[in-house]
Amino acid sequence: MRKKLKVGFDLDGVILYNPVRIFRPIASSLKFIKPFLFHEKADTFYFPNSQAEKLFWKILHKTSFRVADGVADIKTLAEKGVIEPYIISARYSFLKNDFHYWINKLNNRPCFRYYHYNKDDMQPNAFKEKMIKELKLxxxxxxxWGVIQRLNSAVSKTKIFWVSNPLDWHIPYSYKFSCLKEAVRYLSKHS
Ligand SMILES: [Mg+2]
Structure with missing residues (x-):
């Protein structure tokens, strides 16, 4: 029997569909929104400090407004014992309530027994790198895309899949998918 694959999923933009993320050109001119959509090349990621910034950040995350197509397929693969799914979100501590709201919603049919968010407010890519290594995904x-580039240089044993978007589609990448459903289909065929 094949080994059960340990697969981690990001929350915003992967498990939760977020249409705002495709508006890259607009956002690239707005320094504040930019790191939300595609993390900066610089080593430090934006962290909202003031109450007003935190409120705006929360509103931005409300744009992740529905569970993406493909989540039902993840559940099917988990039930068949093909994969063991994890949710690894780099959401900061002040987004805890919204994070748990979504976890409860996703787990109405238990599937994601393992889920982690960035409760210590680490740099998002560093947090994901730490979790990927700890869980041996x-x-x-x-x-x-910014996070993917960093993860690829930091973790060698884990395949990083990219749920891309129309505006970044021209970037060549081995594990590039147009949506979550397509990435999960690949997993079901290649596991
Ligand atoms: Mg994301």
């Missing part, structure tokens, strides 16, 4: 599914 075989695959991690991410939507943010």
């Amino acid at each position: 075989d695959v991690f599914v991410e939507d943010n």
Whole structure:
């Protein structure tokens, strides 16, 4: 029997569909929104400090407004014992309530027994790198190209899948998918 794959999924933009993320050109001119959509090349990621910034950050995360197509397929693969799914979100501590709201919603049919968010407010890519290594994931599914580049240089044993978007589609990448459903289909065929 094949080994059960340990697969981590990012939350915003992967498990939760977020249409805002495709508006890269607009956002690239707005320094504040930019790191939300595609993390900066610089080593430090934006962290909202003031109450007003935190409120705006929360509103931005409300744009992750529905569970993406493909989550039902993840549940099926988990039930068949093909994968063991994890949710690894780099959401900061002040987004805890919204994070748990979504976890409860996703787990109405228990599937994601393992889920982690960035409660210590680490740099998002550093947090994901730490979790991928700690959990020894075989695959991690991410939507943010900036994070993917960093993870690829930091973790060698884990395949990083990219749920891309129309505006970044021209970037060549081995594990590039147009949506979550397609990434999960690949997993079901290649596991
Ligand atoms: Mg994301």
